[in-house]
Structure formats: C-alpha cells, structure tokens
Amino acid sequence: MKNLTLLCLLIIASIVFKSHAQTDDEVLKTIYTSSLTEGESYNWLNYLSNQIGSRLSGSLGAERAVQYTKEELEQLGLSKVWLQPVMVPKWIRGAKEYAYIETVPGKTSTVNICALGGSVATSPLGIKAQLVEVHNFEELEALGKEQIEGKIVFYNRPMQADLINTFQAYGGCVNQRYKGAVEAAKYGAVGVVVRSMNLRLDDLPHTGSMTYDDLPVAQRIPSVAISTNDAETLSTMLKLSKDVKLYFKTSCKQLNDVQSYNVIGEITGSEFPNEYMVVGGHLDSWDLGDGSHDDGAGVVQSMEVLRLLKKAGIKPKRSIRVVLFMNEENGLRGANKYADVAKQKGENHVFALESDSGGFTPRGFRFDCDEANFNKVLSWKELFKPYLIHYFEKEGSGADVGPLKTDKNVLAGLHPDSQRYFDHHHASNDTFDAINKRELELGAATMTALVYLFDKYGIK
Amino acid sequence: MKNLTLLCLLIIASIVFKSHAQTDDEVLKTIYTSSLTEGESYNWLNYLSNQIGSRLSGSLGAERAVQYTKEELEQLGLSKVWLQPVMVPKWIRGAKEYAYIETVPGKTSTVNICALGGSVATSPLGIKAQLVEVHNFEELEALGKEQIEGKIVFYNRPMQADLINTFQAYGGCVNQRYKGAVEAAKYGAVGVVVRSMNLRLDDLPHTGSMTYDDLPVAQRIPSVAISTNDAETLSTMLKLSKDVKLYFKTSCKQLNDVQSYNVIGEITGSEFPNEYMVVGGHLDSWDLGDGSHDDGAGVVQSMEVLRLLKKAGIKPKRSIRVVLFMNEENGLRGANKYADVAKQKGENHVFALESDSGGFTPRGFRFDCDEANFNKVLSWKELFKPYLIHYFEKEGSGADVGPLKTDKNVLAGLHPDSQRYFDHHHASNDTFDAINKRELELGAATMTALVYLFDKYGIK
Numbered sequence: 050m051k052n053l054t055l056l057c058l059l060i061i062a063s064i065v066f067k068s069h070a071q072t073d074d075e076v077l078k079t080i081y082t083s084s085l086t087e088g089e090s091y092n093w094l095n096y097l098s099n100q101i102g103s104r105l106s107g108s109l110g111a112e113r114a115v116q117y118t119k120e121e122l123e124q125l126g127l128s129k130v131w132l133q134p135v136m137v138p139k140w141i142r143g144a145k146e147y148a149y150i151e152t153v154p155g156k157t158s159t160v161n162i163c164a165l166g167g168s169v170a171t172s173p174l175g176i177k178a179q180l181v182e183v184h185n186f187e188e189l190e191a192l193g194k195e196q197i198e199g200k201i202v203f204y205n206r207p208m209q210a211d212l213i214n215t216f217q218a219y220g221g222c223v224n225q226r227y228k229g230a231v232e233a234a235k236y237g238a239v240g241v242v243v244r245s246m247n248l249r250l251d252d253l254p255h256t257g258s259m260t261y262d263d264l265p266v267a268q269r270i271p272s273v274a275i276s277t278n279d280a281e282t283l284s285t286m287l288k289l290s291k292d293v294k295l296y297f298k299t300s301c302k303q304l305n306d307v308q309s310y311n312v313i314g315e316i317t318g319s320e321f322p323n324e325y326m327v328v329g330g331h332l333d334s335w336d337l338g339d340g341s342h343d344d345g346a347g348v349v350q351s352m353e354v355l356r357l358l359k360k361a362g363i364k365p366k367r368s369i370r371v372v373l374f375m376n377e378e379n380g381l382r383g384a385n386k387y388a389d390v391a392k393q394k395g396e397n398h399v400f401a402l403e404s405d406s407g408g409f410t411p412r413g414f415r416f417d418c419d420e421a422n423f424n425k426v427l428s429w430k431e432l433f434k435p436y437l438i439h440y441f442e443k444e445g446s447g448a449d450v451g452p453l454k455t456d457k458n459v460l461a462g463l464h465p466d467s468q469r470y471f472d473h474h475h476a477s478n479d480t481f482d483a484i485n486k487r488e489l490e491l492g493a494a495t496m497t498a499l500v501y502l503f504d505k506y507g508i509k
Numbered sequence: 510m511k512n513l514t515l516l517c518l519l520i521i522a523s524i525v526f527k528s529h530a531q532t533d534d535e536v537l538k539t540i541y542t543s544s545l546t547e548g549e550s551y552n553w554l555n556y557l558s559n560q561i562g563s564r565l566s567g568s569l570g571a572e573r574a575v576q577y578t579k580e581e582l583e584q585l586g587l588s589k590v591w592l593q594p595v596m597v598p599k600w601i602r603g604a605k606e607y608a609y610i611e612t613v614p615g616k617t618s619t620v621n622i623c624a625l626g627g628s629v630a631t632s633p634l635g636i637k638a639q640l641v642e643v644h645n646f647e648e649l650e651a652l653g654k655e656q657i658e659g660k661i662v663f664y665n666r667p668m669q670a671d672l673i674n675t676f677q678a679y680g681g682c683v684n685q686r687y688k689g690a691v692e693a694a695k696y697g698a699v700g701v702v703v704r705s706m707n708l709r710l711d712d713l714p715h716t717g718s719m720t721y722d723d724l725p726v727a728q729r730i731p732s733v734a735i736s737t738n739d740a741e742t743l744s745t746m747l748k749l750s751k752d753v754k755l756y757f758k759t760s761c762k763q764l765n766d767v768q769s770y771n772v773i774g775e776i777t778g779s780e781f782p783n784e785y786m787v788v789g790g791h792l793d794s795w796d797l798g799d800g801s802h803d804d805g806a807g808v809v810q811s812m813e814v815l816r817l818l819k820k821a822g823i824k825p826k827r828s829i830r831v832v833l834f835m836n837e838e839n840g841l842r843g844a845n846k847y848a849d850v851a852k853q854k855g856e857n858h859v860f861a862l863e864s865d866s867g868g869f870t871p872r873g874f875r876f877d878c879d880e881a882n883f884n885k886v887l888s889w890k891e892l893f894k895p896y897l898i899h900y901f902e903k904e905g906s907g908a909d910v911g912p913l914k915t916d917k918n919v920l921a922g923l924h925p926d927s928q929r930y931f932d933h934h935h936a937s938n939d940t941f942d943a944i945n946k947r948e949l950e951l952g953a954a955t956m957t958a959l960v961y962l963f964d965k966y967g968i969k
C-alpha cells in the first residue's frame with residue numbers, strides 16, 4: 050500500500066513535471082528541431098516541383114497543385130480545409146519563341162528569348178526591325194517618335210549591383226519590363242526586348258508580368274526578354290553598328306478567364322476564434338521553370354507552419370489559416386478575392402504573414418504595422434538569435450497579404466537571404482535542385498515561431 | 510587676373526573638399542561597392558578552379574596555384590610579394606577506388622567510395638570482410654575484439670540536423686573519420702568505412718584527413734568514406750542480415766615530403782610597419798572537386814582584401830599581409846611554418862583573419878581575443894548593419910591563423926552562412942558552379958572592412 054501510494058505520487062509528479070508550461074525559448078527550440086529533423090516541407094516541394102511542375106494560372110499544373118495541396122492539408126487534421134473559387138486570367142506561351150539578330154543583311158545569329166507574361170504575339174511571320182537601345186523612359190522620350198517609330202526598343206538598364214538587398218535592385222529596374230511596351234508604343238515602336246531582371250551574367254531569359262494599361266488592342270506591341278549575356282552582346286553590337294536588327298516571333302495568347310481556387314486550411318482558435326491569422330504563399334508560378342523558389346517554397350513553408358504548430362502540441366488561441374493564393378504572378382486575383390470575402394464576412398484579420406522571396410536561409414521579416422506592434426516584434430529579437438534571425442525591418446511585407454491591410458493589423462513577409470534569388474526568378478532554372486532542404490526548413494520554422502508568438506501575445 | 514585668382518581658389522576648395530577625411534561609413538560603402546561592381550575575386554577563383562583545379566599538397570595543381578597567385582599578387586602593386594618554402598606531405602589517391610557490397614555469396618552491388626586522406630591502401634587484391642556498424646567509439650569498445658576482429662567497421666553516426674551552426678554538427682561527427690581507423694585497429698578490424706560528413710542525403714563520398722597516430726605501419730588499416738545515401742542503405746541491409754560483406758580496393762600512397770610554399774604579399778605599414786596584420790586562406794584543397802569553397806574562396810577573398818584597400822586609397826598604418834597557406838588539409842605545415850618564421854624574426858602579429866568556411870553569404874566573424882578587443886568589435890556592429898553582418902561570436906577563428914595566437918593579439922575567422930557548406934565539403938561537387946559571385950564578393954568586402962577598422966583603431 051505504501052509502495053502504491055509512492056507510485057501514484059511519482060506518476061502525478063511526472064505528469065505535473067511534463068505539463069509545465071514551456072518557455073518561449075523551449076517552444077522555439079521544439080519548432081526548429083521538428084522542422085529540421087522531421088519536416089514535410091521538402092517532400093511537399095519535391096512533389097509540387099517534380100511531379101506537378103510549373104503552375105501558371107489557368108494551366109493544368111495550377112489545377113493539379115490546387116488538388117494536391119488540398120489533399121495534403123486534409124491529412125493534417127486541421128479544423129477545416131476548403132477551396133475558395135476565384136476567376137483568373139489565362140495567358141499561354143504557345144510555341145517556343147524564335148529570334149535572331151541580323152548584323153548585316155543575310156548575316157544572322159539566333160538568340161534565346163521568352164515572351165513576357167501578358168504580351169500579345171507577333172504576327173505569324175514575326176517582326177524584324179532595327180533596334181534602339183535605351184536605359185530608361187527619359188532616354189526613350191528624348192529620342193522621341195522620330196527615332197523610335199518602326200523600331201524595336203531594347204531596354205538595357207542593369208540591376209544595381211551595389212545594393213545589398215537585391216529586391217531593391219529589382220524594384221529599380223522592373224518598370225522596363227512592366228511598362229516598357231506601353232511606353233515604347235507611345236512613340237510608334239513595333240516591339241520591345243528587355244534585359245532580364247538578373248544580377249548574374251548568364252544565358253537565361255527571365256519572364257514576368259507586363260501591362261498595356263488601357264492601350265487599344267490594335268496598338269499593343271509584343272514584348273520579350275533576353276538574357277543578361279545576350280543583352281551585353283547586343284549592346285556591344287549596337288555600339289559597332291546602328292543597323293543591327295532583331296527578328297522575333299512569339300505565339301502567346303490571352304484567353305478568357307477561367308475558374309481556379311485559393312486553397313485554405315484552418316485551425317480554429319480556442320479562445321478568440323473570430324480573430325484570424327493568415328500564413329501563405331502563392332500556388333501559381335511562371336511557366337519556364339517549376340516555380341520551386343517562386344513560390345513553391347512559400348507554399349510548403351506555409352503549410353508546414355500549421356503542421357509544426359500541431360506537432361508541437363500548440364493549441365492556438367486565434368484561428369490560424371494557411372492560404373495558398375492563386376494568381377499572384379499575373380493578376381493578384383486570389384489575394385484580392387480572399388480579402389474581399391473576408392471583408393464581406395466581417396472577419397477580423399489581425400495578422401498575415403507571407404513567404405514569397407525564395408526558399409533561401411531566412412534572415413528575418415519585413416513588417417507593415419504601427420510602432421507599437423513593431424516594438425513588440427523587436428522585444429522578441431533575443432528569442433530568434435539562436436537561429437541567426439536578425440533582420441526586422443518596416444515596410445514591404447508582400448503582395449498577397451497586402452489587400453488585408455487595416456489600420457490596426459500586422460502584415461509580415463519572410464525575408465530570406467536575397468543574393469541568389471534573381472539568378473532563378475521567373476527563369477527556367479527556378480527548379481527544385483536550387484533548393485537547399487535545411488534553408489527551406491529553417492524558413493518554415495522561423496515563420497512558425499512568429500505565428501506562435503503573435504498568437505500567444507496578440508497584437509497591440 | 511581676378512578670374513585667375515578665382516579659379517585658383519576654386520581648385521583649392523575642390524581639393525580640400527575632396528580630401529576631407531571619409532567617415533567609416535563612407536569607407537565601408539566604398540569597399541563594398543568596389544567589391545560588388547569591379548571585384549576580382551570571382552575572376553581569380555574561376556582561374557584557380559577551372560584552369561588549375563584541385564590542389565592537394567605536393568600535387569602539380571598546388572604548385573601551379575602557388576605560381577598563379579604569386580603572379581597575380583605581383584600585379585597589385587604591393588610593397589613586396591614572396592614565396593616562403595615549406596616541406597609538405599604528399600599523399601596520392603592513385604587509381605580510382607572500387608567497392609561492392611555482397612549480401613549473399615555471389616550477389617553483389619557496386620558502391621561509390623573514396624579513400625580518406627592519409628589512409629594506407631588495401632592489398633592489391635583488395636579486402637573483403639563482414640561489416641559491423643557502430644555509431645561511436647563507446648559502441649566499438651562494447652563490441653570488443655571478439656566481434657570486431659577480422660571485420661570492417663562501419664561508422665554511421667549522422668551529423669546532428671537540429672544544430673543551426675553546421676560546423677558544430679561537423680565537430681560532433683568528425684572523430685569517426687579522423688580517428689576511426691586507429692580506434693578500430695585496436696580491436697583487430699581490417700578496414701574502416703565512414704559515413705560522409707554531410708547533412709544532405711546524396712550519392713557523393715566525402716574525403717578528409719585521418720590519422721594513425723603512432724600505430725606501427727603493419728597495423729594500419731585502410732579507411733574509406735561512402736555517401737550518406739549509401740550509408741543509409743548499408744545500415745538497412747545490416748538490419749536485414751548480419752552477413753553483409755564489403756569489398757573494397759584502394760591504391761593510395763603516402764610519398765616522401767616535398768617542397769612547397771606559402772605565398773605572401775605585403776603592403777608595408779606607413780606608421781607601424783613592425784606591427785603585422787594577416788589575412789589569409791589555404792591554397793591547397795582536396796583532390797575530388799576543384800576546391801572552390803574549400804578554400805579557393807578564402808584565397809581569392811584574402812587577395813581581394815589587399816586589392817580593395819589599395820583601390821579605396823587606404824594607406825594602412827600597419828603592415829598588412831595576405832598569406833596563402835599551403836597544406837591546411839593534411840598537415841597544417843604552411844601555417845606552422847609561417848608562425849615559426851614570424852617568431853624567429855620577432856615579428857609582432859597583432860591581428861590575423863582567415864576565411865576557410867566557404868564562399869557563401871557572410872554573416873559575421875568568430876574571434877579569439879580578450880574581452881577588451883571583443884568589445885571593440887561589438888562597438889563596430891552598426892557599421893556592418895547595412896551589409897547584414899550581424900554575427901560576432903567568440904572562439905573558433907580558424908586553423909591556419911591558430912599558430913599565431915598570443916595573449917594580446919586578435920584572431921578572427923569569417924563566418925559565412927553555413928547551411929550548404931557540408932553539401933560540398935571535400936567532395937566532387939566542391940566546384941566553381943556552386944559559388945555565387947555576389948556572396949563571394951560580399952565576403953571579401955566584409956573581411957576588408959574588418960581589416961580597415963583594426964588597422965585604423967589598432968588593437969587594445
């Protein structure tokens with residue numbers, strides 16, 4: 050009897066000992082260890098990249114990704130998983146593009162190009178015209194109609210190499226790609242060729258979205274990208290002779306909108322179920338690679354956040370949703386739809402985090418929030434230090450969470466190391482082999498840690 | 510005349526304005542911009558990796574690297590450049606290794622192995638024996654002579670995946686490789702096969718140094734590595750049957766020592782020429798890849814430090830030396846020689862920095878120094894912040910600068926992001942394509958910035 054009592058006491062003591070509230074340090078350690086030693090993110094991304102592949106909105110790949118991620122989320126034992134319908138644009142590349150440079154009549158060399166997303170095609174015979182190189186819209190304006198009309202405008206402003214944050218360098222260049230055609234069309238250009246948004250000198254053209262604004266269909270001119278190496282070569286050729294011509298032929302087409310989906314999973318909150326916290330990435334990708342970094346990584350990291358929370362036995366106070374947004378690349382329809390529906394339903398989104406900057410080693414986050422919440426984040430800096438997470442800056446959380454912004458809530462974007470990102474961005478080498486398993490897993494754990502802390506302590 | 514006076518005044522004013530002392534912020538900005546926009550490190554490494562290739566001590570590649578780096582340093586306009594003779598061991602791999610696993614007599618499958626550096630060869634016919642798997646020397650001891658004698662010991666302790674610093678995970682495993690043979694020989698093992706020191710599951714065996722301590726030659730047993738995937742497979746096979754045998758044949762050989770060199774360049778100090786500051790990496794590499802990360806990167810970054818200082822117009826107060834050490838991998842002879850000569854000459858080495866952790870994005874430094882100097886470093890933290898350099902920790906500066914340690918001086922090691930390092934370390938994929946130009950250049954700039962600051966402010 051005495052022994053039995055002792056045994057009971059021991060059992061009770063062990064339960065009490067085991068159920069002591071973990072410190073935040075301990076919880077973070079559990080999250081990181083779990084991600085690095087028994088994570089699912091890398092396996093999921095392997096499937097998404099190597100079994101499904103590219104996932105441009107409206108494509109078969111995009112629809113297969115919707116089904117796959119929904120099925121995987123359904124296996125996590127969340128409170129609910131559903132698809133949110135959204136109409137998305139459907140642009141197709143068509144036959145592989147073809148282009149050559151003609152230095153003197155009859156002397157040609159082929160060059161690798163890709164149509165920009167949203168571009169009209171050339172005529173079936175392609176176009177051939179003299180090239181005129183510019184570096185910005187001011188140079189374009191200075192040349193004017195007289196020197197532009199009937200020509201192909203070659204935008205060749207490189208990304209600025211001395212900026213440490215490569216996203217800033219991208220921001221300083223991308224208007225050539227996005228608005229290049231509509232600006233050149235003003236002066237009668239017949240086509241546009243853009244230097245790829247890539248800091249590295251290599252041979253791969255990078256696609257990406259472009260706009261015609263409200264330009265009448267008849268005035269829309271085709272727009273393509275060439276690699277950084279080819280841009281350098283073309284520029285040298287043009288210094289030697291102004292008569293260099295480019296021929297190119299594209300077969301891309303904008304079809305009617307089609308129905309697609311955001312994929313959503315939720316762990317309903319235990320205390321404040323009507324306060325929503327979102328973590329997400331975008332399911333669609335460009336069509337040249339398999340979209341492993343942009344944004345397969347963000348998708349699987351976001352899914353992993355909910356899995357890691359459950360795995361760590363965390364029962365969130367607030368409702369945590371993973372949202373896999375459709376159509377970030379060429380429309381942002383999924384993000385807008387999610388925000389519209391949330392508004393209609395009066396859902397209070399207190400926090401939203403996205404990962405859409407590649408699957409590289411995480412360095413920290415960027416936040417759109419007020420000072421009080423930002424200071425709260427800074428108070429957690431020491432918790433993140435063992436994981437080398439040190440970067441906490443304001444502004445620039447991300448495109449997909451953007452439509453959820455209110456005066457009060459907190460938006461955040463994971464900020465991984467950015468040095469290699471634009472080597473792969475929107476190009477045929479955005480593929481699974483460029484993903485490092487540990488870097489991907491560290492990102493997922495870092496996101497989970499932030500979600501855990503914001504759920505536990507709430508926003509200001 | 511009046512105009513002339515005005516002109517003179519304007520010229521003087523412009524000189525004065527231009528020659529205002531730059532702030533440290535400005536100097537660092539100049540250094541980083543120069544490295545990222547007109548750096549030489551990537552070009553040098555391209556030559557070292559793709560024109561010369563692997564550089565094991567005593568090999569033709571090592572000697573060509575000595576000549577090449579000397580010639581390149583001579584073009585930088587340094588105060589002096591010289592070779593410091595040092596005798597180095599010469600181990601050669603010989604014919605490609607061959608191995609197979611035999612599950613039952615006659616049923617074999619080949620497996621990719623590599624001899625460990627310093628290992629003796631098998632007999633010309635190779636060896637075949639039953640395998641016994643252990644994870645550490647305690648398990649080995651517990652099995653004892655009875656179960657080890659006549660067998661091949663298979664060391665299969667994986668690197669610990671939940672450690673954020675992968676060098677720490679390496680440190681926790683590497684005794685299997687370095688001391689595995691000498692420990693197994695105690696119990697009569699006939700050979701050793703070691704799981705590669707790699708966090709990733711892949712198909713590449715990783716070499717690296719091993720020792721026999723003072724074991725008589727007749728008792729030395731051959732030692733090889735297999736890939737992480739093959740280690741997993743072998744372990745599974747052994748769970749299914751204890752009768753699994755391994756056959757392997759190696760032809761490696763330890764030859765007589767040969768003469769080689771450390772390559773040294775110096776900018777003699779303008780105020781304290783007898784105070785020396787060293788920056789260096791090691792010229793030798795293992796023979797399987799081309800040694801781009803280990804340690805071609807450190808070599809070219811160290812050379813770049815002196816070039817960037819000159820380029821920025823900095824005239825150091827102290828004598829700054831780049832030292833390209835020979836034989837870090839299998840002997841440390843170059844580092845010991847450099848320190849011995851320095852001691853003989855009574856040279857006061859106040860500071861030494863090495864880069865030998867790969868050419869990945871720099872995160873900071875590790876220091877061996879007293880508190881006063883460490884606090885001085887911490888006072889520079891804000892200067893490094895724009896470059897995302899945030900990691901300043903004590904201990905672990907590096908092997909090549911180690912012999913220079915005194916009570917007073919400061920040793921430092923560049924600490925790049927470590928997640929991918931062991932994917933390539935000592936394996937056939939430590940090649941130039943695994944180097945990102947910007948990451949390499951950021952490392953060189955970060956080293957230059959630290960050297961600049963320690964030269965300007967001195968050590969405590």
